[in-house]
Amino acid sequence: MIKAKVLGSGDSAGIPVLGCQCLTCKSLGVRKLRPSIAVFTGQNWFTIDCGPDFKEQTLTYDFSNFVGVCFTHAHLDHILGVPELRDVARKQNRRLTVYLTKETHEMLLKRFPDRISLNSLNDDVEKLACVLINPFEDFIVGSVTITPVLLRHGAQKTTGFRIGDFAYCTDANFIPEETLDRLVNLKNLILDGGWNKNSKDHFGIKDAVLVGEKLRVKNLYLTHIGHEFDFESFARIAPSWVSILEDNQEIEIDLAR
Numbered sequence: 001m002i003k004a005k006v007l008g009s010g011d012s013a014g015i016p017v018l019g020c021q022c023l024t025c026k027s028l029g030v031r032k033l034r035p036s037i038a039v040f041t042g043q044n045w046f047t048i049d050c051g052p053d054f055k056e057q058t059l060t061y062d063f064s065n066f067v068g069v070c071f072t073h074a075h076l077d078h079i080l081g082v083p084e085l086r087d088v089a090r091k092q093n094r095r096l097t098v099y100l101t102k103e104t105h106e107m108l109l110k111r112f113p114d115r116i117s118l119n120s121l122n123d124d125v126e127k128l129a130c131v132l133i134n135p136f137e138d139f140i141v142g143s144v145t146i147t148p149v150l151l152r153h154g155a156q157k158t159t160g161f162r163i164g165d166f167a168y169c170t171d172a173n174f175i176p177e178e179t180l181d182r183l184v185n186l187k188n189l190i191l192d193g194g195w196n197k198n199s200k201d202h203f204g205i206k207d208a209v210l211v212g213e214k215l216r217v218k219n220l221y222l223t224h225i226g227h228e229f230d231f232e233s234f235a236r237i238a239p240s241w242v243s244i245l246e247d248n249q250e251i252e253i254d255l256a257r
Contacts, residue, residue, distance in 0.1 A: 002041045002144070002253045004166060007057035008033030009245040011194050011226035012077035014053065024227040033057055033247055034077045035170050035224050037190070039163065044142040048072065048161055048168055050098075054081025063088050067142040068097040070133075072170055073158040074107030082112050082128070089125045097129045099139060101148075101159055105130055135159065136182060144255070149179040154201030162186075164255035170223050173201050175211060186217045188251050193222030193244075194229060205234055209242055221245040 008014070010032030016025035024030050034051035038058070044065040047058075049072055066088065072078055089096050100108065108130075109116045117127040133139050135150040147162040152174035160169035160179070165187040169175070172192045175183075183189070191211060195204035202224060203211070212220035222234075223245040234244065 002039065002164075002255065004163075004168070004251045004253055005038045005040065006190075006223075006245055006247055006249040006251075007036040007038055007047065008051065008053055009223045009225055009247050009249075010034055011196075011199070011224050012075070013226060015225070015227050017227050020227060022227055024229075024231070030227075031247065032225055036078070037168055039144065039253070041142055041144055046070065046141050049078040049170075050081035050085065051077045052080035055084050063092060066092075066096070068099060070141065070146065070148075070159075070161055071098060071100040071104050071108075072160070072168075073153065073156060074104045074111070075171065078171075079108060079111070082108070082115055085128060086115065086126045089128075093125055095125050095127060095129045097131060099131045099133050099141060099146075101134070101157070102132055103157060104159070105132060133159075136178065147182060149182050150176055151179065152176070156201075164253045166190075166251060166253040171202065173203050173207070180215065183215050186215055187254065188219045188221070189215065189217045190221045190223050190245055190251075192224045194224035194226055196226055196228040198228070199226075205230065205238060209238065212242060217241070219243070221249075221251075 015030050015032040033053040036049040038047045044067045046068045048070045050069045133148050149160045151158045151160050151172035153171045158171045168190045170192050191208050192203045193208040195202045220242045
């Protein structure tokens, strides 16, 4: 049994939003960093995404057994922690590995041209070693087998990740049938539920619940939650097996599907 720890469950702005005086942002009980999780295997750990809050999210973690980052896509709230990885690499005196699709690699290459390399023999520790992955083709990080799955986020492709009886699918408003086939027999699913009037390329509460019902998951957790999230409607319409994901929440993962 391994575990996932939620580093952030907020949207691209997080909660509170800088300068905002709405009730959600002024509430001391609501705080959500940008979306990311860490997966701990007992021997090592890795993250899914590396956003602008990466340093704050991992400041107390031991990077001596850190084995890399799996990227969902190249929107800024998922990649702006990449410069922090240089300092980790310097301190550990080794190159760090990231796992990403060709589309995400191309975007990272444009935004961080001095940090990206496909050459695993490159001796510059500050350059990330990039491993290209393809939807539905398993790959291994540390000792864990991961299945990447295709999601749609408006016009953009994003990548979800299945690990054992758990899947992480942020930033999506459509899941292709081939992906649904790869997500059967899940116990825990983290799924985008952060639709709002300014960002419509996300599942809303009702659509996310329909996905959970179709997959018959035991627990559905909604992520990418912004300050415009309809907390009132959620409390009224969400079934008992659906909850809002919280920062620092831990979820056990059974690798036997």
